[in-house]
Amino acid sequence: MIPLHGWNGRILRVDLTKRKTAAEAYNADFALKFIGGRGFAAKILWDETKPGLDPFSPDSRLVFATGPLTGFSLPSSGKLVVAAKSPLTGGYGDGNIGTLAAVHLRRAGFDALILQGKAEKPSYVTVENEKVEVLDAEGLWGLGAIEAERKLREKHGKDLGILTIGPAGENLVKYATIVSQEGRAGGRPGVGAVMGSKKAKAIVIKGTKNLVAADPNGMRTLGMEGYKDVLAKPNYAFWKRQGTMATIEWSQTNSVLPSFNFREGIFDEAEKIGGTFMETIKTSQKGCPNCNMTCGNVVTDAEKQPSELDYENVAMLGSNIGLGDLKQVAVLNRLADDFGLDTISLGNVIGFAMEASEKKLIMEKVEWGDFHEAKRLVGEIAYRRGIGDLLSKGTKAVAEKLGRDSPKWAMHAKGLEVSGYDCHSAPAMALAYGTCSIGAHHKEAWIISWEVTFGRESYGVEKVDKLIELQRIRGGAFESLTVCRLPWVELGFGLDWYPKLFKAATGVELSWNELYAVGDRIYSLIRAFWVREYGSNWSRAMDQPPQRWFEEPLTKGPFKGATLDRQRYDQMLSSYYERHGWNQRGIPYKATLEKLGLGDVSQQLGKLAP
Ligand code: PTT
Ligand code: SF4
16 A cells, blocks of 8 residues: 555456456555556556557456545545547547546545456446445446436435446447436547447446545645635636536637538527527536536426536537537437437537538438437437448548548547637647647647637747646646646636645645646657557657648638648647657657656657657
């Protein structure tokens, strides 16, 4: 056991093939170098998977990881990282779910859970403190994620955390997610499909131990003060009303709202899917554990069912497919949650199919904004029926199959579909998508909010510096401390809270500069993972955003005529590499890896590392 507080110092391993479980201790060096969450997951995947491994092989690893702040009574600490080698991108993949399972895993005495092997028949795992079992999932397999969770709750009780997959994960759809609490979902790059490949329908966790902080009184006081600080923020009341949904209006105003498969940055019917309209159909509010700024907006959808809306869900299943009816968008969103499909990739794939239909690359007639066709496609994708089988592989694979000029308008980077920001006139955001460590996601740098204020036209190094700063904070610190970043992003909850909370939890002083260094270590480690997987096929082309943004100008709105400039984008990318200590192919130098304490990684990369 490590002589540290805050961390439990133990990882639970469940081997579904051998039906064996083990509690494994880790040491202080591992804890301090990688902190938790994404840091732990990346190192475990690096150490335990062989290059070239099929993500659906029993040898693959599925990691659920918390951090040293997770589960303590402090703002928005109910988060969990889920990670695996991605079946969608072939590289590192992860996501972040707000779930009681995070809190219960910590209270059961573990900081992470590794799932490996493959069960003989559909199964689920239960963890009750030290007691771990693999049970038969008969009667659960085939159910939607929402119903499966309800059944498990009936059987095992209310006070516990549950993670499930839906039919999409069971059917190995490459952008299947893991779902929890009937509307929180994570693991965009197909982490739910990896769970399905292991025939694991669910994980049920109940922990009843006390989480022990290094300074229990200090932790209690800081936590309480933190909650009060959140409540006192000027934007608090508005946030509670609209949460991330206010971003629809913001994106429309700034001409970055993805519309018609990212052809445009404005949508004529934006008002009908925006935060203000959402308020008129909102019925209740939901959220993650330990959060006092809950942001899940529950509305009644067009089929009279509850559906929980966030910006990305609505931008991608609304404007991006030309659908301007929020209640109908909410139906697609609810189905995505229940099937366990990532809404962002789904909205991209449907938008791509609509454009392919318009250009007669596919036989199906799927018109822009056609709710009924979109709904049909969602079902076909989840069950991989008809054209759904092809669409279940993601836009990159679909474009490769359809050919002609379609790869130009397949909106992805590294194979992961772009999330909800059009970048025709936002070079820094395009670089954020190009360099994000799981593919085109905004989670590591929502730099666009800074960019629209700072100036959109510049391709200067100040944008590269800002991007790296944001990635260190969001992709490094928040993902490894494993707490929600939204108190800071949305309400201005000060970053100075986190070293204080970290000290109270673990007893260790860690400045933001040191947290930055952890972030740099994690970025170079994840980059090494990608390079190891892609070998000689790795090149700087992997860090490019979609061609459409360079070649097809916006045709309307205040930025009409805008495109990205490829040469200037490339200059930014070169500066980005230099700042990280990577070569011009985007590969970390041996010296960089060694400086970051990743000498073992450097050795294993061998000749691949310059
Ligand atoms: C996240 C991505 C996002 S980002 C959204 S909406 W967003 C989509 N949500 C989906 C969903 O819902 N259902 C579904 N079937 N697929 C979905 N795909 C999309 O997934 C989410 C919040 C949000 S709402 C955001 S920004 C923040 N993300 C955080 C993060 O990444 N890290 C962190 N430390 N804190 C964060 N806080 C916020 O959490 P992925 P959630 Mg999500 C339903 O999962 O894979 O990371 O992709 O986790 O519990 O639903 O919270 O406008
Ligand atoms: Fe979850 Fe929203 Fe609270 Fe973050 S702010 S912890 S996403 S409910």
